[in-house]
Amino acid sequence: MQVVTNLLTNASKFSPRGETVQVDVRANAETRTARLSVEDRGPGIVDDVRDKVFKKFTQIDSSDQRSHGGVGLGLAISKEIVELHGGTINFSSQVGRGTTFYFDLPLVE
Structure with a gap:
């Protein structure tokens, strides 16, 4: 639930x-x-910051004028949770068109 909440919060914040x-x-x-x-x-995520997205305390726009709040922990926490459950998390993005975050988890019988 925490991962889904984090992804939905980010998506609504940036849409x-x-x-x-x-x-x-x-x-x-x-x-x-x-x-x-x-x-x-x-707005999408530029390739220059792709490797920073899942790092703790990362803000893509860390300027004083940034329009979105947060401390930069949501995606880092999401990555940890997904990996602890044997999964992977990633994203695809097009600048000016949007971003899709996704995670894969193993199915259990």
Whole structure:
């Protein structure tokens, strides 16, 4: 629940007012995993900071004029939780079009 809450909070924070945040859950029988993805319509993430996104206390915009609050722990905590459950977390992004964060967890019988 914490990971989903963190991803939804970020998506709603960075999406323009009136835009839709999309959530998708799918099982992959081939890899025996389930993927949950959260897609926003925000500004996107530039490639220069891609390796910093899941680090503690990281703010992509750390200027005094940044328009979104937070301390930069949500994605780092999400990564730890997902990995403790044997999964992986990642994202895809297009600058100006939005970002999709997703995580895969192993399916259990």
